Amino acid sequence: MLSGNEAVARGAWEAGVQVASAYPGTPSTEILENFALFPGIYAEWATNEKVAVDVAVGAAYAGKRALAAMKHVGLNVAADSFMYASMTGMEAGLVIVSADDPAMHSSQNEQDNRTFAKFARVPCLEPSDSQEAKDFTVAAFDLSERFDAPVLLRLTTRICHSMSAVELGERPELPAEAKPFPRNPAKYVMVPGNAVKRHPIIEERIRRIAEYAEESPLNRVEMRGRALGIITSGVSYQYAREVFPDASILKLGMSWPLPEKRIRQFAASVERLIVLEELDPFIEEGVKLMGIACEGKSIFPLTGEFDPFVVRSSAVRAGLLPASVMEAAAAPEVGPLPARPPVLCPGCPHxxxxxxxxxxxxxxxxxxxxxxxxxxxxxxxxxxxxxxxxxxxxxxxxxxxxxxxxxxxxxxxxxxxxxxxxxxxxxxxxxxxxxxxxxxxxxxxxxxxxxxxxxxxxxxxxxxxxxxxxxxxxxxxxxxxxxxxxxxxxxxxxxxxxxxxxxxxxxxxxxxxxxxxxxxxRKWTPLEVIADKCNGCTLCFRIGCPAILKSEELDEKTGRPKALIDASLCTGCEVCAQICPRDAITFRPDSVFVEKSR
Amino acid sequence: MKNVINFLLCGVGGQGTVLASDVLVNVGLAAGLDAKQAEVHGMSQRGGSVISYVRWGREVHAPIIGQGEADLLLAFEKLEALRNLGFLRPGGVAVINNQAIIPLTVTTGGQKYPADEEIRAAFAAVTPHVRFVDGERIAEELGNLRVANVVLLGALSALLEGHPALEGAALTAETWMRVIEERVPAKYLEVNRRAFEEGRRAGGSE
CATH class of the missing domain: 3.40.50.970 (Thiamin diphosphate (ThDP)-binding fold, Pyr/PP domains)
Structure with a gap:
């Protein structure tokens, strides 16, 4: 059982990666944490994602397979480096992992980074479970070296943080000696005079990769019924299998560049063609640009993440499935409930x-x-x-x-x-x-x-x-x-x-x-409210500490509930004790604030 | 599809739902089934609501489930149980820890924590199979509050006995204990074993 992130780390190790750099960011963080546990590698936290990509590029220039990992918005920070790396190519495989966050579980936006692959003229691989996360990581390095291009490995939260079974491989024997650093300014010094010569090369490169996509085992057709054909990638493939057990599927393990011939053949072999993809209509627009009729975002949501319920109910609305597949009754009405947003922890120094x-x-x-x-x-x-x-x-x-x-x-x-x-x-x-x-x-x-x-x-x-x-x-x-x-x-x-x-x-x-x-x-020391001194003034509630609760005991004069400290949560940070005007909260025995507060 | 069992675990960040769902997915695998688990890390860990999905079956595709698709709801906290009631399949099984963790929106925001009767009534409208378990009380009696999550797993294990989707699966109390043993330090093995047994007893008795 591996999470997608653990599987990418394992895949990098099996691919012979020697240098990996990342800045932590949910949902990508565990990739480097796990890669760092393998023997005979170098892994680091970079100061930011741009630095991480430059570090990985440097290692790949020096002839060692290298990886940089980040959350989706990290690639915005690293975009400058990602773009020049596409222009220069490298001496060894370079894979950039982007962990996108549909539904924004822990992010400020839900940008779909497949667009970055198209923008930079590099291939984009999208695994659909942990086994593929490992296998595609290995494949990404082979692809990177075969075409002299960085490869974008695009994950999403549900790939990164889902556990599924993985069959492991081995790490190859690596040559011990380092290659001399290349002196090849025409390729590696992107002054305008060199860059203008490189641009046609990378355009030709993506054309050749598209040809390869036609034959690549990363893409596959699963023919079942002919009534419905689904083009899909990443975790959406799993929802397609779950919700449309009778449909034929073109699964794109490489979602950029698109295999046009294969898509045409598939489209011709089914009566109705849909594209099932989270977030942007990335594949859908590509298919439509080929002049092939298909439906996608007219059926499925453009925002948020999918789950089987979302896919099934969208399909019912579009007449793709009978209403009888919605086995669950409408969710029961539960009145408005108190929200439980994430909060600063008890004792948080912020x-x-x-x-x-x-x-x-x-x-x-x-x-x-x-x-x-x-x-x-x-x-x-x-x-x-x-x-x-x-x-x-x-x-x-x-x-x-x-x-x-x-x-x-x-x-x-x-x-x-x-x-x-x-x-x-x-x-x-x-x-x-x-x-x-x-x-x-x-x-x-x-x-x-x-x-x-x-x-x-x-x-x-x-x-x-x-x-x-x-x-x-x-x-x-x-x-x-x-x-x-x-x-x-x-x-x-x-x-x-x-x-x-x-x-x-x-x-x-x-x-x-x-x-x-x-x-x-180790220094946690729970504090207590001295109930006799507390008059329920509520000042200590204003620091928003989850360890401070309203007691059932009311103050006789004010009629307000007194404060109560949950000893299982309190760390003894003494912030409440410092602001209490009635000295009704104890200090630690080793307090440095008690004298100042009196 | 009916060969798949869907679990939804919910609670408050820091309650041990991560360990519990890790145990659960590996028990499925140890029982010879395909199994997947999904959760979200990051912001949700900071005392916020957390949920985690576990699925067992002959062949499991999606890592997560949607509304009305959970066969079993394992709630570590009562308000979170109610919040996630919509995931429970009508007639499904709910195991609810008898624990209230008061959110700040109640302490300082003037919102009201739902009464036990409200929670019971809401669940009763969806399923007759609801089991409240005193996870913290049992754990405290065993001398270690942190084993409350294993108490709940014990209760869940008892309620899973005879589930039609498990026909032919190699799943016994020992399967569970082996998986738990691999995940707890040796010095806490005995207390976890007893927590699991007490939980099984609590889950098994009507």
Whole structure:
């Protein structure tokens, strides 16, 4: 049993990959985490996806098979590198894995990255389960070397994070010695004079790959009935099998370039032709451009992900299946239920910053990470969030546009290393009075604790120098910089109040390890509410901590419920204890805040 | 299609649904069936609602299921049980952990956590086969709150006995225990074994 991500890692190992680089991003993260466990390889967390692709390109130029993995929006960051890699080709196989996220389980958009393959004139492979995820990874490297092109391996969340059975293969013997690095400027130096000669070559290359697609075992026809023919790829193939057991299927393991002859033959062999694909009508438009009649997005949704119910009910509406196949009754009416959005964990060191920002009522330009959850009430202190690294420059732009309030940008440590640094240099250089808060929890949190340049350790567990944030921020040209404990509510409030009055750029770095890290867990010490002192003022509820509940005990005077701390959730971060005006919450025995709060 | 059993697991991030669905999919495989499992990582882990799909059968295609397609609903939390009731096939089996985890929208947002009677009535309209299990109480009596998920798996295993789609499958209590044993540290083996047995008892008694 392997997940799709584990299977890609295994496939890379079986393909003889020697170098892999990635930036963590759901749903792609486990690819590198698992690849890093194999012997005799090099794997790393890059600072961002563009760096990851450049690293993989460098390794492939040096004659070693290489892989870069990222979530779909990571390929936007890496697009520049992806495009030149297509132009140059390499000395050894290069595969770029894009893990798309239909339904946006953990993303800001649901872009369909198959379009990137077409854009870059490279092949796109789409596995439909874990076995294919492994096999197609191996095939992608062979294809890459056969045609001297990078290959886009496009996964989706349901491939990445589904487990199914996989038969394993072996890793080949690899030559021990390194090849000399190529000196071939006509191929590898993309100055205009060379690039104009390369462009026709890559156009001819994609034409040859389309010819290969006609014969490739990656594509296959499964003939059943002739009444309905389905062209499909990726996980949609599984829904086609499930919902249309009698239909014939053209399964495209390689969804770009399209095998025109095969599609024509298939279309001619069935009475009604449909295309079943999640998100964009990518195959559908290709088929229609061939002048072949087919239906796709007129039947199935353009947005969100499929499941058998969605496919079946769409098919019934289009008259493809009788209504009797809808065995389930309409979902029973359940009244509106309390939502359970993801929240900052109990003890999260990001909480005090958002509590203070909410109090200050300033506009906050956020970024991508756990701290985006500062958006959720009652903290409600994120007002924009678009993509990795955007917050600082958005705040700068708003300030330069004369936004009447001081803007605060918040960004995590890993995101700061990813794309925050150039934006902060821009703030310092072009002088906007933006306050940048770097929430440094020493790890990449949201994706499940991956090392980053601030952690002191690499993906392979090697010790690494810790990139210190304060000197880095000063070197970027910011003169007002302070580093505080992320849990020190008073100091954070004092500093932010001071910084929002400045007419110059400033930066506050708040540091505490993520409360879920093993070293933090060892220090968990649940606090208690002293019921006699609590009068139900509700102030502690405003920090939005899941460990603080309403007690059934009511205050005699106010009639309001007292607070109650769930000892199984409380970590003892003391944020509630610091803000309680009645000293009704205990501090830790080793507290550093108790004296300041009295 | 009737040769496939669909499970839907739901709960709150951090409750151990990931381990439980990992056990479940591997039990299917150990019983000689095809099996698939799907879940979502990332944001949903941070105290939010989580769901995970497991499917067993002679041949399993889709990794996930849709509304009204779950034969068995295993809920680790009561509000999440109700939220995912729409997945349950009419007449299906629901195993519900008698545990309420109050979301912030109730603590600070003024929303109301559904009463037990409301939950029971909503389920009764879909199926008579609903079993509430005191996972946390049983786990606490065994001295380790973290085995509540294994208690629930035990209850589920008892309720699966005699399921028509399992005819001919090599599935016994020992199959389950072997899979669990491979996934827990040796020092917690005994408490997990007892949790599974207690869960089986809780699931088996009407």
């Amino acid at each position: 909480r005090p910053t958002f509590y203070v920002l909410n109090k200050l009522k300033v506009p906050v330009n956020g970024d991508i990470g756990c701290y985006t959850l500062g958006l959720i009430p009652p903290l409600s202190a994120i007002h924009t969030c678009g993509c990795m690294g955007a917050g600082i420059a958005v705040a700068h732009g708003a300030a330069q546009a004369g936004s009447p309030e001081k803007h605060v940008a918040v960004i995590g440590d890993s995101t700061f290393f990813h794309t925050g640094v150039p934006a902060l240099i821009n703030v310092a250089y072009n002088r906007a009075p933006v306050v940048t808060v770097i929430l440094d929890n020493r790890i990449t949190g949201m994706t499940g604790h991956q090392q980053n340049p601030g952690t002191g350790e690499t993906l392979l567990g090697k010790e690494a120098p810790v990139i210190a944030l304060e000197p880095l921020v000063r070197a970027c040209g910011i003169q007002h910089v302070r580093t505080l404990s992320a849990l020190d509510v008073d100091e954070i409030e004092k500093t932010l109040k001071e910084y929002v009055k400045l007419d110059e750029p400033s930066a506050l770095i708040v540091q505490e390890p993520c409360a879920l890290l093993p070293e933090a867990r």
